Amino acid sequence: MYTSTQYIEMPRSGLAVQIKALPPAEAAALIERAPVGEAVEALASINPGLVQAILAEVEAGARRMIIASAPPGVGDQWKHNRQYPAGTIGRLPTPYPTSSLSARTGPSQLLAAFRTTHRRGRCGCAA
Secondary structure (H helix, E strand, C coil): CCCCCCCCCCCCCHHHHHHHCCCHHHHHHHHHHCCHHHHHHHHHCCCHHHHHHHHHHCCHHHHHHHHHHCCCCHHHHHHHHCCCCCCCHHHCCCCCCCCCCCCCCCHHHHHHHHHHHHHCCCCCCCC
């Protein structure tokens, strides 16, 4: 299940910092040499448009492995975004955060959860 801690535009690993600073083809070369888990973590922490540009440069077999190893929802979104032409808005969506609110959650609790998610930029929108 997708959690609200994913897709934060804040690199958490050295690999993420490196790939953000490189052109997509060079970033793809680094991603291909990294352990799959580390590659997924780095990609999940950067801008979705950059993720698509990098994945487009990754060798097909490695790309399939990376997408398959991503958390549920994230890999599916990466795969879905690839169907749109480069440079279009269709490549930018990110999965929205889900919550574990129950039917008994009151309005004040709901608003507090929404504000926390939105304030931290975890909803895929500008915070």
